[in-house]
Amino acid sequence: TLSEAASGFFEFQANDDETAFHPPSPVRPEAALAILPAGTGDDFARGLAGGREPLEKWLETLINYCRVKNLERERVVDVIQGRATGGERDFICLNVATIGLGAEVAGRVAAQGNIGKRLPGEARFVSAAFGALVAWRERQARITIDQAEAIETSTNLIAVANSTHAGGGMLFAPHARTDDGLIDLMLTHDLTRSTILRELPRIRRGEHLANPRVQIVHARHVRIETLKPEDRLLV
Numbered sequence: 001t002l003s004e005a006a007s008g009f010f011e012f013q014a015n016d017d018e019t020a021f022h023p024p025s026p027v028r029p030e031a032a033l034a035i036l037p038a039g040t041g042d043d044f045a046r047g048l049a050g051g052r053e054p055l056e057k058w059l060e061t062l063i064n065y066c067r068v069k070n071l072e073r074e075r076v077v078d079v080i081q082g083r084a085t086g087g088e089r090d091f092i093c094l095n096v097a098t099i100g101l102g103a104e105v106a107g108r109v110a111a112q113g114n115i116g117k118r119l120p121g122e123a124r125f126v127s128a129a130f131g132a133l134v135a136w137r138e139r140q141a142r143i144t145i146d147q148a149e150a151i152e153t154s155t156n157l158i159a160v161a162n163s164t165h166a167g168g169g170m171l172f173a174p175h176a177r178t179d180d181g182l183i184d185l186m187l188t189h190d191l192t193r194s195t196i197l198r199e200l201p202r203i204r205r206g207e208h209l210a211n212p213r214v215q216i217v218h219a220r221h222v223r224i225e226t227l228k229p230e231d232r233l234l235v
Contacts, residue, residue, distance in 0.1 A: 002044050006033060006079060007092040015090075021081060021221075024090070032074055034062050040109060040121040040168065044095040047163035048075075048178070077178040080162050084235045096166035096173070099224060100139070100156040101196070103234040104132040105167060125168030129200065136193050139231035143187065144223040156233065157196070159186035160222060173216060174206035185217045 009031060010024035037045035038055050046052050065073055080093040098106065108128035109116075116124055138154045145151075159166065161173035161184040173184035190213055191199075199208045208214050226232050 001039060002033070002035065003092055003094045006094045009033065010092060012090045018083065019223075021083070021090070024081065024092075034065075036062065040124055041166070042121065043165040043167070043169070044163055046165045046169065047095070047176075052169075075179075078162055078181060080160060080183060082160070082235070085232070093160065093162065095161075095163050097160040097235060098166060098172075099158040099160070099235050100233045101129075101132055101136065102157060102159060102167060102172075104135070105129045107234065108132055109168075122168040125170070126200070129167075133193050133196060136196070138189075138191065139233060140227045141231070141233070142225045142227060144225075145185065145217055145219045146221050152227075153187070153189040155187065155189050155191075157186075157188040157191065158224060158233075159184075161186060170203045171206035172203065174209070175216070182218045182220060183222060185219050185222055186214065187217060188214050 009027055011027055012024045013022040015022060035045050035048070036055065036058055037053075042052060045058065077094070080097060081090055082093050082097055083090050105125060105128045108131050109124050112124060112128070116127065119127070136156065138156045141153060141155050141158075143151045143153065143158075159172040161176045163178050164171055164173055164176050166172050172186050176184040195211075195213075199211060199214075202208045202210075209216060224233075
């Protein structure tokens, strides 16, 4: 939701070259985005605050800011500009873009019915993860980081992170910063269902990085390509 709102702060250039990125132009450079976390995961707010804070505290912060506008209380953050095959336009990612399993989980959370929506946000993501794992299959992908030599690997779980949390409290990128000008790219390879099940509770603590099949790479530009049409990954 926040990324959709942040996208409205920019105008994108039309571009026929899928390999070229042009930074979008701000619609109003002085505009600020207020966060009122009342959703399922509240992950971006969680990352900014260092933990999940009640909505009342964020409301109090907004009201105080509106009463006495103080530019020192505004924070400038990075955004990730993304593009997916078949997408109508470039998009803005404020928090974390997940590719493969993480995106499948997010889609399942969005599609949950009334019973699922009664569960706490974290429980909704965990239940969706179990469902997505039923269809787990790694795909061959080519990953290029900052125009360096491409890496070819087998994967189905990638996170392109600007902040720390995603998926209802999963600490995908424990050391990500929203103002360092860098992407924290979480790469995995050669994982199995049993490995994912074992890592799920560890991801909530950021301990998944101890697994040699999981790594964080810092980058300014990332290109991810699947090698066969049937191996396309959801973003």
